[in-house]
Amino acid sequence: MSQKQLNRYTVISQLIEGNLTTRDAAESLGLSERQVKRLKKGVREKGPAFLIHKNTGRKPVHAFSDDLVEEIIALRKSETYKDSNFLHFQELLKEHEGIKISYKPLYNILTNAGFNSPKKRRKIKAHHRRKRKAQEGLLIQIDATPFNWFGDKQIYALHGAIDDATGKIVGLYLTKNECLQGYFEVTRQILLNYGIPTSIYSDKHTIFRSPKADKISLEEQLAGKVINDTQFGRAMNELGITLIPAQSPQAKGRVERLWDTLQSRLPVEFKIAGITNIHEANQFLLSYIPKFNENFAVEPANSKVAYTPLREDLFIDNILCFKQIRTIDNGGVFSFKGRHFQPVSNGHTAYIPPKSLVEVLISPVFGVRVKYKKAVYEVVPFIKPKKTKTPTPAKEKSTYRPPAHHYYKYGHELWPKLSFAESNSEILQMLEEIFLKKDA
Incomplete structure (x- = not known):
């Protein structure tokens, strides 16, 4: 007998012996008086065995077979499913193995086999949660x-x-x-x-x-x-x-x-x-x-959708790209990242006035394009001819000589005495003496 059944037997025994009233026994056991009377009659006729449920020790009809339980445990141990959390494992069993099982019995099977869900459970902190937006597409x-x-x-x-x-x-x-x-x-x-x-x-x-x-x-x-x-x-x-x-x-x-x-x-x-x-x-x-x-996904509070449909004249490739401004030179060419490109239209060079500012469009989807006003052109690489440099004769090196009025001419006999060991104050004092003597 379980502890609960033993407690019931003790109370019913006291009731039979006359030590408790039916009302007191019902309040003690949390049962109705009618149920207490039924238990009293059953114990008198069949003894304590009446309080034991008839299905005790009997395997339920709807219980999972031992083979199915072993199969689920073996799948959970496999390399394929070992990293899945319990809820995900339940979905994968249904999708890939054809095993349909509710979460609670699956949880009991796995925990009784010693498995812990890899999904980390953090302590929930109380905080104000912002309400969802009312319409799909608002945020x-x-x-x-x-x-x-x-x-x-x-x-x-x-x-x-x-x-x-x-x-x-x-x-x-x-x-x-x-x-x-x-x-x-x-x-x-x-x-x-x-x-x-x-x-x-x-x-x-x-x-x-x-x-x-x-x-x-x-x-x-x-x-x-x-x-x-x-x-x-x-x-x-x-x-x-x-x-x-x-x-x-x-x-x-x-x-x-x-x-x-x-x-x-x-x-x-x-x-x-x-x-x-x-x-x-x-x-x-x-x-x-x-x-x-x-x-x-859940249903929004308002069934009206807030998305704006795409216009037919809106080319998203020309928007979802990298853009920079460049200038067209006199030859109808622009440079970008050390390379030169020439706009083309229908296989021919597109005319864009020299010195015009153009928008360069770069994307892994289409490569490089150029936009001038509202027109977008494809581009082709352009290799500029290298300029030939004519060698210039080397100039003779000339030695710089300060003019006669340069301050170096005055007191030049003092400069050799200067050394890196002298402090800044000493150098400043010496320069003041030179300039003051010159002014005098």
């Missing part, structure tokens, strides 16, 4: 995280963006390190799949915000001094997106929590899919994003 949180995604001790940076209203991933892109191109590719996914969001929430990385922005004084601002946008900031301005800098990592907590989830799940997903490099990973992420959103 996108963007960030990057370095991590060992392939288990080869090589760190790569995953760039990502998450919608504040729904918790939906709207872009993921992996590069060797945190860079402008990574954020441009994430933005490209947002624009092509959803449209133009109202605002983007980022940290104060120099990709988003010039380090000089915090150093400009109020007087300089009133005098009209401005800080130029970064390349990313300039692109957001062209798209009409408001770029909001966060004051702390906690302020953009939704994307920070996303990194915890992806760092736990993606390495396992990559291992199952046999992915070991960035190119394969970026292809995989395009199909992984919808699957992730199906599990974790």
Whole structure:
């Protein structure tokens, strides 16, 4: 008998002996008087065995078979699944092994077998949590995280963006390190799949915000001094997106929590899919994003979408790129990074007036282009002919001789006495004596 059953037997025995009333026994056991009367009758007729449940020691009909439990434990020990957390392991069992099991029994099986979930549990600190935005597309949180995604001790940076209203991933892109191109590719996914969001929430990385922005004084601002946008900031301005800098990592907590989830799940997903490099990973992420959103995204408070559809005349490749101003020379050529380029149109040299300012567009997507007014031209490399230098006869070296009125002419007999050991005060005193004697 369990301790609870023993306690019941003691109380019912006291009731049978007349030491307790039915009401007192019911209050003591937390049961109704009707239930106490039933237990009293059963103990009188069958003894203490009546208090033992009939299923005690019997295996439930719906219990998992020993073979299934051993299979689950063996899979959890395998190289493929050993790094997954319990919830992710439950999803992987259903997706790849055809084993459908609820989280609680799976948790009991794994903990009884001595497994601990690799998902770290930190003590939750009480803090005010900002409410989600009401509409999808009102605010996108963007960030990057370095991590060992392939288990080869090589760190790569995953760039990502998450919608504040729904918790939906709207872009993921992996590069060797945190860079402008990574954020441009994430933005490209947002624009092509959803449209133009109202605002983007980022940290104060120099990709988003010039380090000089915090150093400009109020007087300089009133005098009209401005800080130029970064390349990313300039692109957001062209798209009409408001770029909001966060004051702390906690302020953009939704994307920070996303990194915890992806760092736990993606390495396992990559291992199952046999992915070991960035190119394969970026292809995989395009199909992984919808699957992730199906599990974790929530419905917004307002079903109306705040994304602005892309206009047909808006070429995002010419916006999500690096831009600089250059000048066309008399030969219709401009230079950039030590190289020369010539604008072309339909296979022929494009005419741009000499001394005109043009905008050079650089991107891994299309290479180099040039924009003049509203027209964008392709470019071809141009090799300028080298200038032939005619040798000039060597000039005879002439010795400089100071004029007669130079101060060196006065008191020159004192200069040989000067040495590096003399102090500055002694040198100054000597020069004063020379100049004073000269003036006299």
